[in-house]
Amino acid sequence: MTEPRPKIPIAPVLSRASFGAPSGNAGSAGRRPASVLDAGQVRKVTSGRVAIALALREMGARAGDEVLVPAYHSPSMVPPVLWCGAEPVFYRIAADASVDLADVAARIGPATRAIMVTHYFGFPQDMAAIRALCDAHGLQLLEDCAHAFFGEHGGRPLGSWGDYAIASSMKFFPTYEGGCLVSSRCRLDGVVLHSAGPGFEAKAALAALENSFAYGRLPLLRAALGPLLRLKDLAWRALKSRRTTATSGAAAAPAPDASALAPASSDSGFDFEPRWVDKRSSWFSRAVMRLASTRRIAGLRRRHYLALEQAARALPGCRPLFASLPEGVVPWQCPLVFDDPETVFERLHAAGVPLVRFAQLRWPGVDATTCANSAMLARRVLALPCHQALREDELAWMAAQLRAALQPKAEAA
C-alpha cells in the first residue's frame, strides 16, 4: 500500500474510550445497548465474511441455489456465497438505502434459498416486512449486522430477526480481527472452531497495540512495552534475513509472510480465505470484547455522529444520508451525501481525513443498470468515522476539514 496513513484512525484503536464508566454526557443514559450478542447463540470468528460463509453453510446453501444479495454491498459479501456453490442474485435498494421489497419479491424464484439484508451504517431496515416476505416464500434470512453490532429494532436486538446474523466486531471494537455468527432460531452446535495458533494470537494482540500506539494512544503502556516491541522487531528482521539468505539454496523455505499469520480481512482487503472458516477469534479480541463498556462505546458513537451531522447540516453541497439518528441506533460511520463528491473526496483525502466510500467497489457486473440507487450512493456518499476512540480535537479537526473542502473561498477569506 502506498496510501499515506490517515491523520486520525479510521476504525477504533485501543484507548480508554472503549472501557470504563460511560463518560458524563455521552448520551447513553443508564441502559446497556442491545447487541447482536443478545440476539441468540454466538460463535466468534475472525471476520464478518467468514461468518457469512458459515451462516450459508448452516442454511444448507449449495450448488443450484440462489442467494439474494443487495446491489449496494461490500465485495467481501459475495465470495462466501460462491464458496458454498450458490449463485448471488443482486436486488435493488431505494435512494435512502432501504431494501426495495418489490424488487426482492420479483427476483424470488424456485432456486432462491436465502436473502442477505444489510443494516447500512447501523440504521435498521424494515425487518417486520422483510421477515414476512421471507416467511411467505420459505426463504432463510441472513441479517448482515456488519454495520450494526449494537442496536434494536421493533423492541428486539438487531440480529434476532434473521435465521442467522453476522457481525464484524472489528468495526466496533478496538481489535485487529473479529466477526460473529449469531442465530436466535437455530443451534450452532455444528459450528466447531479451532485456535489459529500462537503466531496468530501474538499477531492479533501486537497489531492492536501497535495500531493504537501509532495514533498516540496509551503512551504509558507504549513506554512500558517499548523494549519488548523493539526486541520483537529485531527478532522478526533477523528471521526474515535468515530466510532470504536461505532462498539461494535449492530446498529453501519460502520467505516468512507476515500476512499469512492473519486473515486478509484484517488488512482492509476483500478477499475470502476458506482456511479461516473454522478458526476462532483471538484470545485478545475476545478479551477486549468482554472487558469493553458497551454503554460507553454506544454513547460516544452517537455523540460523535451527531457532532459531525450538525457540522454537515450547516454546509452547502452536502446532507446526511439519514434524516435523523433514532433512539437505539449505534452508528458505524457518519454517511454524508455530496453534490460534488469527487472534488470533496480529493480535498479531504489530501488533508488526511479517513473516508469510507461504501460499495464503491462492487461485484463485477453490478452497475447502474442493476441498481441506479446503489451506483448513486456508492458515488455520492462519503462516510466519516464516528467511532468511540476519536478525541474531541480530532472531531473538531474533521469538521474543519469538511468546512474547508466545501467552502474553500470562505475559509481562505
Ligand SMILES: *Cc1c(COP(=O)(O)O)cnc(C)c1O
Ligand atoms: C465489512 C462488511 C462485511 C464483512 O465484514 P468483514 O469483517 O470485513 O469480513 C459484510 N457486510 C458488510 C455490509 C460490510 O461492510
